[in-house]
Amino acid sequence: MTTELERFRDDAIYLDEHREELMKKYPERWVAVYNKQVVADAKDHKKLIEKLKDKGISPGRVYRAYLSSKEELLILPDVAL
């Protein structure tokens, strides 16, 4: 596995393990995690991407998630027509 991919996976695990505390700090917001640190947060995803670019961080390399305590049901069949 590449180092970038390992780091990305570790950041995903970090966010998952700290989800409760991060949800309290960033409720109903998008956050970006890089090297196990929140490097940006924003109300919507587009603004998050802009903030990351302003900081010189490649958005495509950062783990991003929306932190919400609201339960959302995902049902995702995807059929090519």
Place this chain on the structure above:
Amino acid sequence: MIRGRMLGLSGRRRPYVSGEIAIPFLSVEGNVDLLVDTGADTTLLAPNDAQALGIDVSRLQQGTRTRGVGGDTPTASVQAMPILDNSTFSLTLRILAPRDRSQQQALSSIPSLLGRDILSQFALFFEERTNKVLLLDPQEADALNLS
């Protein structure tokens, strides 16, 4: 073997696999978390991930529409090389291309999907109790001697 893990709030944890996706035509590379979706015909990039990777879907060939619970959505398609753990694939990646702002909004929380174009090459083992999400190679699956 490709290893994933369960992520999310307690009681609603979902199986994900982290990947690196390269799109040579656009000179784009980046990381994406893919939700394992055995109901998805193909692997699919969500609008937010496309945005993060800097993909301009208007430069891409129009793909087939997709049908989901929320209705039909246009897609763009492009040749891509996803890397999952140490396995590299070559496939036509479809990217959701919402037709307007309201559809973009509706799809904003949709994750990218790991579909059966990749999953069909493996045996899928997932167990929430132990947080295990494994894609087993044919030899590994045969060694289980399940039949």
